[in-house]
Amino acid sequence: MEVTELSIVEFPLETEKQARKMTEDILKNEFAMVTRIYTTFQQWKELGKENEVFGAETVIVRCRVKTDKVDELYKFVKENHPWDMFCFDVMESSARSE
Secondary structure, rough: EEEEEEEEEEEEEEOOOHHHHHHHHHHOOOOOEEEEEEEEEEEOOOOOOOOEEEEEEEEEEEEEEEEEHHHHHHHHHHOOOOOOOOOOOOEEEEEEEO
16 A cells, blocks of 8 residues: 655635635646635734634645655745745645555
């Protein structure tokens, strides 16, 4: 049985249009094998603001990528992401084939 080391990578964008463009470019450049786009609603509380809760819709891009391509994907996303700072979450996975 052959095992391929995979990673699942997630990062946010503001709009679905940005996400569609980014995932199209990611696939064209072969950084990932599969991409998914999710719309979520997140809430947060800022330090020092007692009773204020903030919220906004966010688009999450999820990519299934070979682990040895994660660094290349990160560099590409960083160069093309509209924000100076963003989360880039990496989760380990694997695929088995016979």
